[in-house]
Amino acid sequence: MKAPPLQAVLFDAYGTLFDVYSVGLLAEQLFSGRGEALATLWRDKQIEYTRLVSLGDRDGRLYRPFWDLTRDALRYACKRLALALPPEQEERLMNQYRHLSAYPENREVLQALRALRVPTGILSNGDPSMLEVAVRSAGLQELLDHVISVEPLRCFKPDPRVYMLGLRTLQQQRPDLTARQVLFVSSNGWDAVGATWFGFTTFWLNRAGHPAEELGVRPHHEGRKLQDVRALLEGARA
Amino acid sequence: MKAPPLQAVLFDAYGTLFDVYSVGLLAEQLFSGRGEALATLWRDKQIEYTRLVSLGDRDGRLYRPFWDLTRDALRYACKRLALALPPEQEERLMNQYRHLSAYPENREVLQALRALRVPTGILSNGDPSMLEVAVRSAGLQELLDHVISVEPLRCFKPDPRVYMLGLRTLQQQRPDLTARQVLFVSSNGWDAVGATWFGFTTFWLNRAGHPAEELGVRPHHEGRKLQDVRALLEGARA
Known part of the structure; x- marks a missing residue:
């Protein structure tokens, strides 16, 4: 397939x-x-x-x-x-x-996605003010198209309404976008599984080298560093 | 109050x-x-x-x-x-x-509740066959009026539908019973909190001596051993 x-x-x-x-x-x-x-x-x-x-x-x-x-x-x-x-x-x-540290490779990967004209966003359990400070502290505000918080929904991942909010937000610019056309990236195995259940294409950024969750489904892609996401997108467009 | x-x-x-x-x-x-x-x-x-x-x-x-x-x-x-x-x-x-070990005090406490004519039951995330074996292995089947599994609901605690199923089951014999008249006993702090959110009167059997969960609500009662539940019921009826 x-x-x-x-x-x-x-x-x-x-x-x-x-x-x-x-x-x-x-x-x-x-x-x-x-x-x-x-x-x-x-x-x-x-x-x-x-x-x-x-x-x-x-x-x-x-x-x-x-x-x-x-x-x-x-x-x-x-x-x-x-x-x-x-x-x-x-x-x-x-x-x-x-004021959490941002991973140093964020910038280069987000810049590469921007060069590919791929819309990007954060979809997070965090509330808007936390996310705003984190994004600004890391100097990423110019490199992200959306910063989406669960707050308006009043529930947290892996409630599927959260992933749906992410899709709907992206659809404001691209109404025909399907869930499978969205790559959802998370270092949390359970979040990658939740997004897979929802229907996103998923990338488990397995920084810690943990075993996959035994939840009957596996994320579509797995890697150890954010550059692997870039490689996947560049490969898909080559 | x-x-x-x-x-x-x-x-x-x-x-x-x-x-x-x-x-x-x-x-x-x-x-x-x-x-x-x-x-x-x-x-x-x-x-x-x-x-x-x-x-x-x-x-x-x-x-x-x-x-x-x-x-x-x-x-x-x-x-x-x-x-x-x-x-x-x-x-x-x-x-x-x-075939988990049952706590040795179960029998005496359940017998005391029976002497008080208080209906008793298990309300568990376990599926019916697991619960049946556990109850039989422990020889508790004669001392429990209900063994209620989440299985028909296809969700787990602390989903409030689970606690509602417990209440509805008890109401089959006592239609006027309210949630506040049911004592829900759990050694799991989060389960005691979930039942408190639902509306049960709750007893946190804090066997391990852990701090209470910081979830904005506290179980109504707390004790270290099951005999404390018996004392509470006997005191309430004295």
């Missing part, structure tokens, strides 16, 4: 374009020897909370912005690890999360 | 009446030094997979029985920990999961 030509690319944000584990460095400064454990549990809880509020009420009444859930997850993680978290340290960690 | 009289009790199964970490003993025999890591990751992935398939399609098209997701989670966990899992070891671990 020949893959359909890819006409647009949507990227997950946290973990994909922005390095969520970079907070581990500050966490290690604040809690010597526990920084990695804190960063990992914080991230796990943050994702868990997005799922619980999405599952607990389909009409979004339990929704709270990603920023708030991120703070709650930090508080839980510190309690669980028996780390005291005075307000000023909480603020430092949250600020670090607001 | 006076709590409403509690008229019925629903129990979560895995982790609450049945000890899911008891598989860790066999895991340790099979994978020396890695048993606990495997049991923990297996359990985490199992729960994660229930949420992903529930979120990924609200109409249940991604649903697979808990047994199947449990097997998938085991396979993933072994791959992630770089443990070879030959078919006969997979079967031994899955069989262990089918």
Whole structure:
């Protein structure tokens, strides 16, 4: 089966374009020897909370912005690890999360996609203000056509309404675009699976070299670095 | 605010009446030094997979029985920990999961509830055949009025439809029963929160002494052992 030509690319944000584990460095400064454990549990809880509020009420009444859930997850993680978290340290960690490191290859890959005239966007669980700061801090605002937050939907990935919002946003410029013509890129295996369930063509940016999720479906493409996405698009257009 | 009289009790199964970490003993025999890591990751992935398939399609098209997701989670966990899992070891671990240890205090507490004429049931993510074997292995079938699986709904907790199914089942005998009159007992903090969101009166059986989830709501009651549930019911009726 020949893959359909890819006409647009949507990227997950946290973990994909922005390095969520970079907070581990500050966490290690604040809690010597526990920084990695804190960063990992914080991230796990943050994702868990997005799922619980999405599952607990389909009409979004339990929704709270990603920023708030991120703070709650930090508080839980510190309690669980028996780390005291005075307000000023909480603020430092949250600020670090607001200004996550971007992966250095982002710029070159987004520039290459722009040269190919491929529309690009972020489709993220983050709320708009978080995403705006992250994109601006990384100097990527000129290289992305769309920065799409789940916020208007009041639910989180992998709810299919999120992926549909990404498709609909792209269709505003290209009404005939199909889900299969959109390449969705995520470093989170479960997000790549969710997007595959939805119908996107998917690329699992498996930075950590983890095994694939055993969920009955595999992302269409897999690579270890963002340049692999560029190669895929350039190959598809060659 | 006076709590409403509690008229019925629903129990979560895995982790609450049945000890899911008891598989860790066999895991340790099979994978020396890695048993606990495997049991923990297996359990985490199992729960994660229930949420992903529930979120990924609200109409249940991604649903697979808990047994199947449990097997998938085991396979993933072994791959992630770089443990070879030959078919006969997979079967031994899955069989262990089918025959989980029941907590020894279950019987006395369920007998006390029966003496109080309080209807009891299990409300579980497990599929009916798993639950039947677990209940029979533990000799609890005479002490439970209902064993309720999510299976007909094709979604998992904390989807509120699951808790509603529990309430509706109890209402078959007691049509006027309200959610607040049902005590829902779970050792899983997120499950106790989900049931609180739904409207049940909730008891978090915090066996592990973990901090409460930071999800904006707390279960109504908390204890460390199942006998605390008995004390609550006996106190409410005294």
